[in-house]
Amino acid sequence: MYEHVTERLVDFALKVQFRDLPQEAVDKIKLMLLDSIGCALGAYVTDRAKLALAFAEESGGNPQASIIGGHRTSYDHAAFVNGELITALDYDILGPIGGGHVAPFVTSPCLAMAEKAHVSGEEFLTALLLAHEMGGRFLSSLAGHRGPKDEPPYYEERLQFSHGYSFFGGVIGACKLLGLDAGKTRHAFGIAGASAPVPAGQKWEFIDGPAIMTKFNAWCGWASELATVATLLAEKGFTGDTTILDGERGFWRIVGSPTFNMDTLFGKLGEVWLEKLAFKRYPVCGHNRRGIEGIKSIMQEHEIMPEEIEEIVVKADRFMLTPNRLMTQVKSFADMQYSNVNIFAVAAYYGDRPSPAWQTPIVYNDPRVKALVQKIKVEVHPQSDEVVAEALKAGKAIEVPDIVEIKAKGRTFVHQTTEARKGTSANPMTKAELVDKFMINASYSPIASDQSQEIVQTIDELEKLSDICQLTRLLSIG
Template sequence: MTSLTQTLADFTVQTRFDDLPEAVVHETKRLLLDTIGCALGAVDTPSGRIALEYVNTLGGAPHASVVGSPRRSSATAAAYANARLANVLDADDTFPTSTHFGNATVFSALALAELDRRSGRDLLGAIAVGFDVGARIGSWMGAPMQIENGEVIGWNELGGPAATIAWAAIGASAHIARLDTRQANHAFGIGGSNSPQPTLRKWAESVEQPMYKYADAGWCAEIGVSSALLARLGSTGFTDILDGDNAFWKFYGSPGHDDHALLAGLGEDWQILNTTYKPWPCCRWIHHPLSAFAQLLDRHALRPDEITRVVVRANPFALTPIFREQQPRDPLSAEFSHAHALAALAYAIAPGPRWYEAATMNDARIAAFRERVTVTAEPSSSNIAEWMTGGQWRGVPGGVDIHARGAVFSATADHASGDPWTSATRFSDAQIRSKFGVMVGLDAAGDGPREIRHAARELADIVMSLDALPVERLTASLDALSRAMRTQSEKQES
């Protein structure tokens, strides 16, 4: 009988671009554009600057592009910096196993595409395949929380997002490196054995967040690139890492596994079609109450100075202390604060890097609004089993009660803006482009400095036609946009 490991490895390296349905190709382009935008938006953040300085310290052969930097670096170093940048603002896409891995999927594939001079079709194929591998590993291990009688009773003792981030990078890297099935099997063993420690429980209990949060997406991307390169050179790993009593799910801390979810519809049910996009740069669990909040602000033309109190009704995942923190002390912690997100939205702060700039974090109006936000449980999301299928969630209700004008305005969102499962919430191509523009310094209407506006439009157009172009066109356009952004930043500082 063919093992789980070998079956998934075979799929990873035998699938070709021509095997991808048109909808999958289109979604892959959308994910690529969104992820690049998230990385560019983080270049001038403290965490982003550290990533770029770290890569400069490492040096290395100039094989791959580093987002926001005039210097190229090695494939491993570039994958590290770019994937970390893409996750810094917590604005990157989220798959419904409670994790992000578009970051490492995209940038491990791009680094090796540059190293090996692959085509745009090759890059898109690697992203789609790698994303599927990460999604299936996450669905196989299930949600990282303890569920009893359908209700969440706590986080797992072990487990966490790092596993799926690393596996997505492993899959993308094995594909773009053109490993054979034997080499891919070994790459799986190498990468899976060296995945980061599971720290989700520590993250959930910490109000003040480290810069890498629950996992450094950069290291996960670097693991993927390294595992593929090592396997291609002949290094070996466990060839049965997904099989048997001591399979990956067990030593990584998952309380169970679902082999059907791992392989069901392999090559037919493409998981990239289930990813969710973020209109706001904060934890996805905050987006359900935020969606309800945005609806009420718009429907009733509510001004922030009219709002005397907001009660957030959150799902079970978003009730730990970090989500209840009213006055987060740093940008990374603010990404998980309901209060900060609602305050930034209420005051119409552009949903990108500006949410976490010092001027916003220290704004007296923002601080005062945060004090008026409290968090309680959303009753309709208590039975999490109702919202789960195949190890994935399909919407988890969250809502708000806004006290203003002597009345209470209430709304609940079963699905958040950016969810692909309803026509009302699915992000359009125009929304993806608009978000990309905001991330690189334009406003929601696409207005801003002419050089950035032109370079951003060119990059977006290239991404959306990448299946007919070489990867060099993408990286040249990315470099041009990075230069335009650096020039604008220098003008503002002078």
């Protein structure tokens, strides 16, 4: 059942050409690239970015590839730093296919290898699209953090999961950009797979603070660097397990997944591209989006000022009550990404102005925010277990509607967020909204405003470039 999986994925990817891609998919991947670069630029406000940049500078290396918003460094260090930058704010796109993070693990290896090979815009877009598609499919083919069971509540939390396994998409994209043949590409898979991150997300969710920089316990910078090094070594003739994904002892079993879904991996492969994307409107965990929207909706509809709020209660998915989300004290950008009560307090004051500033001390230490935090509670939605179990049974995405209650002006106002979350395929962000998000993010980086505008225009016409370095030169400052 699981035979020749590695070979089939590699053979498919190496055959795909730009002319095979539907225009809709090309338009999507350009916006995804713009969003990822914007997230990287916005990340300059975080300590995680500063430390990664300092590491690269101290380590030295040949100036081979661009750090987004920074200087040039070696291919592997550029992939490391760019992976860290893209993920640092937790502002990057979710998907394709499932709700996992793919972009940070696949974009940076592709950027580094594209510079090495001086590929055209068409070649880069093809490889980057394949990297996201294959990374998303592979990640979603493994068991998610929840699965059905026969006894109440008819689902269980699973421990085997890591966003990092999407990095196989980065290997695919990087190998395609260097023009590696099928044999060397399979060796790159084996090199990377044998060194992959362990599924440590199961531990991360139960860290009750302070938040750590290795978000999800899936170190994005390392996984991105690993994909890059595996590709470079395979190019030179280094060997690895060319059947790393195959059989009953394949990668899925190595990392402890109870299942390996072949339909998710291969179903409509080459026919459907970049499904189930979700661009993020807010620089926090995606699970908080419904609560933020509910708070904003009530405050706008009833003209409630934050100072008038006596209490906020958000009833949400049970998953929102994991220990790492119950922190009340925020002392870093990383804390701010997952502390439910602080996220909702910031949303009340700054919800109409999402930006990297949400993760800076001037915002999370705002005395008004700290006071409102004391008035916020997060509880389990009364139908949470039922909704989760039904979604798993039907094979659908889990969408527990949040109930938001705000006490103010002597009344209790209630809003149930049943509409699709902003940024998803059912309620998409427009191109103009995504460009605006990019420009706001870029304003927090060393990149000048006119340079940011040129990046937007260049990505919009990326397929016309004869050399991708026409873009990467714009991404760096020297």
